[in-house]
Amino acid sequence: MLEVRELSKSFGGLKAVDHASLDVRQGEIVGLIGPNGAGKTTLFAAIAGFHAPDAGRVAFEGKDITGWPPHRICSAGMVRTFQITQPFAKISVRENIMVGAYFRTADRKRAEREAEAVAGMVGMAGQLDQMGADLTVAGRKRLELARALATSPRLLLLDEVMAGLNPTEITEIVAVIRAIRDSGVTILLIEHVMQAVTSLAERVYVLNQGRMIADGTPAAIAENPEVVEAYLGHGAAKVLRA
């Protein structure tokens, strides 16, 4: 469904993403992990059209979408969420979600119905009239998810939607993400909460200093010495094995 090949993106002299490749098949939940600053968000931005890649290719459902602008990629059926959530503060949750729904329809009533359906899916049915500014961190994360979902994507890229949540909230959002997948939306997610990745993702990719260093099942990844080193520092895998 998604094929990323040898994608690169530099900022000045810094190679934030360095020849990274990955695949997502329809119906999967795929995880993307890696230490802070590894280039995960930059890779998402380059896939979703927010950064023009310096090199490499992105194909979605067989179409080459490399260099397309975000709105065109969104229309094609792929959308990302933002790690730093920015809900419109002075409008309601309903209206915030409608911004996403207007991507598919110009009809206000339809956008409203769509927003309400999506709110139900992410557990915000009771907060539709709350102002964006009044949401907690967990509420903002759900709203970010809802806005993306309201564009009716077939592939959803989630950037750390669990960051800043407490264990109960994480359990809830894990269930929401699973329900979204079961409704027919394929998911690629960046996540720091390892337990959540392990329970959600069938396959995991590991990015380190812009390079894809491993991929496989969560269990195989957890035992991969290169991955352990990337997280814990040079020599860690050897020490842990000893």
Ligand SMILES: Nc1ncnc2c1ncn2[C@@H]1O[C@H](COP(=O)(O)OP(=O)(O)O)[C@@H](O)[C@H]1O
């Ligand atoms: N717009 C930007 N301009 C310059 N440097 C950036 C920009 N965005 C990210 N970077 C740098 O690129 C590297 C990768 O960042 P990022 O993709 O946000 O990593 P991650 O999401 O894995 O934590 C970091 O060193 C970061 O400082």
Ligand SMILES: [Mg+2]
């Ligand atoms: Mg990031």
